[in-house]
Amino acid sequence: MPPGHAPSAEFPTRLSVADARTRVLALCAERRHASERVALENALGRVLAADLVAACDQPPFANAAMDGYALRGEELPREGERRFRVAAQMFAGAPADVAFGRGECVRITTGAPLPRGADTVVIKENVRVDGDVVVVAAGEHAGANVRPAGEDIRAGEQALRSGDTLTPARLGVLAACGHAHARVARRPRVALFVTGDELVPPEQALGYGQIHDSNRYSLGGMLRTLGIEPEPVGHLRDDPDALRAALLDAARRCDVVISSGGVSAGEADYMPRLVAELGHVHFWKVRMKPGMPILCGGIDGALVFALPGNPVSTLATFQLFVRPALLALQGSNEADAAPRKARLAVPLAKRHERAEYLRAHLEWRDDGGSWATPLEKQGSGMLRGIADADVLVALPEGAREFEAGAVVDILPLPGLG
Numbered sequence: 074m075p076p077g078h079a080p081s082a083e084f085p086t087r088l089s090v091a092d093a094r095t096r097v098l099a100l101c102a103e104r105r106h107a108s109e110r111v112a113l114e115n116a117l118g119r120v121l122a123a124d125l126v127a128a129c130d131q132p133p134f135a136n137a138a139m140d141g142y143a144l145r146g147e148e149l150p151r152e153g154e155r156r157f158r159v160a161a162q163m164f165a166g167a168p169a170d171v172a173f174g175r176g177e178c179v180r181i182t183t184g185a186p187l188p189r190g191a192d193t194v195v196i197k198e199n200v201r202v203d204g205d206v207v208v209v210a211a212g213e214h215a216g217a218n219v220r221p222a223g224e225d226i227r228a229g230e231q232a233l234r235s236g237d238t239l240t241p242a243r244l245g246v247l248a249a250c251g252h253a254h255a256r257v258a259r260r261p262r263v264a265l266f267v268t269g270d271e272l273v274p275p276e277q278a279l280g281y282g283q284i285h286d287s288n289r290y291s292l293g294g295m296l297r298t299l300g301i302e303p304e305p306v307g308h309l310r311d312d313p314d315a316l317r318a319a320l321l322d323a324a325r326r327c328d329v330v331i332s333s334g335g336v337s338a339g340e341a342d343y344m345p346r347l348v349a350e351l352g353h354v355h356f357w358k359v360r361m362k363p364g365m366p367i368l369c370g371g372i373d374g375a376l377v378f379a380l381p382g383n384p385v386s387t388l389a390t391f392q393l394f395v396r397p398a399l400l401a402l403q404g405s406n407e408a409d410a411a412p413r414k415a416r417l418a419v420p421l422a423k424r425h426e427r428a429e430y431l432r433a434h435l436e437w438r439d440d441g442g443s444w445a446t447p448l449e450k451q452g453s454g455m456l457r458g459i460a461d462a463d464v465l466v467a468l469p470e471g472a473r474e475f476e477a478g479a480v481v482d483i484l485p486l487p488g489l490g
């Protein structure tokens with residue numbers, strides 16, 4: 074048997090995309106990462122590891138929503154005008170409450186605590202100032218321009234869920250609730266290596282049969298959009314001994330090992346045999362295009378994703394399987410989120426039964442819908458196609474003809490914003 078050859082009958086093979094994803098997520102559920110405490114400044118994009126139950130109301134006290142005059146709503150005029158003496162002023166951050174009596178009001182700024190007895194703020198643009206008196210006309214509403222204590226978040230309420238990604242706004246929630254730190258899942262340690270005798274770095278002139286290694290940068294970029302800095306990337310020759318040593322070393326150090334290339338049927342495609350030898354192959358090959366030869370395995374407790382070398386196949390399989398895995402290891406609620414949908418702007422046909430992932434533009438039209446138009450360059454080696462795309466459009470397994478307007482799943486590709 075040639076060294077790279079591994080009879081696929083030994084492993085679960087030719088899985089559906091759904092089956093393969095289910096298996097990947099199940100493997101990650103067994104390996105959920107422990108949590109760690111990080112300062113909020115460093116917590117953006119991290120996955121929360123515990124529910125956040127608010128210890129106090131947010132806002133913590135009733136306060137003015139606008140700059141103006143705080144008063145008793147029952148004293149507002151029903152018709153004509155009424156004069157209120159300005160008894161005190163209350164600025165945001167004022168150290169203590171102020172007193173005011175009937176027929177009086179308190180000058181107040183946005184965010185200042187409502188003085189005891191007040192339940193209404195009349196905005197300053199709506200009053201006439203006459204010395205130390207303000208004149209309020211009919212038409213104002215009792216209770217207006219006040220933010221009651223706890224209107225945003227009540228004490229005891231679950232403000233964030235375990236598994237939530239810490240977006241900028243969620244960092245704000247943590248801080249508002251009095252937390253300077255967040256308990257988040259440990260990030261996966263990821264080893265990334267590219268394989269192939271034909272690869273040379275971008276800065277090197279190409280010799281006969283050589284190409285520049287692009288996967289190192291595109292896959293590295295995919296990881297960085299998830300906030301994961303891979304271990305320094307290795308370039309490995311198509312040499313089983315070098316590959317074996319690198320796989321073992323990476324699996325010892327990392328939670329996830331990602332490789333590109335050497336996973337299909339060529340004489341120098343050693344990955345399936347090596348992963349089987351060093352550990353376990355969970356599955357090899359998924360009924361999809363591009364990316365069919367993807368392999369998922371395990372070595373020494375590390376998850377191994379051997380991605381096909383074609384640059385588009387690499388990125389498509391990363392987005393479909395590796396990204397959810399990296400999120401699931403952190404317990405993210407996004408790992409198994411329902412797919413997004415769009416309509417096909419043009420009719421499509423495929424010549425095979427496999428699921429197909431087409432590179433497409435997404436456009437939001439005046440009808441309120443999002444419409445996907447496949448790009449011209451669809452070859453699995455054509456980086457331009459995926460570089461110009463906003464999404465991958467999923468044409469499901471089985472069906473071959475798709476009408477314009479058909480609703481399909483889409484997978485967003487990480488972009489600039």
Ligand SMILES: Nc1nc2c(c(=O)[nH]1)N[C@H]1C(S)=C(S)[C@@H](COP(=O)(O)OP(=O)(O)OC[C@H]3O[C@@H](n4cnc5c(N)ncnc54)[C@H](O)[C@@H]3O)O[C@H]1N2
Binds near residue numbers: 271453
């Ligand atoms: N007889 C068969 N041939 C192939 C099959 C098959 O089932 N039977 N599958 C095809 C499919 S589908 C794909 S996808 C590719 C995947 O092959 P490998 O994962 O073994 O990848 P390589 O052969 O090493 O490389 C494929 C292609 O990609 C280029 N490449 C590799 N690494 C990089 C990199 N870091 N940067 C840029 N480009 C890279 C490489 O030069 C090849 O052109 O196999 C088909 N063949």
Ligand code: MOO
Binds near residue numbers: 362365381383386453
């Ligand atoms: O699956 Mo391969 O990715 O068609 O090129």
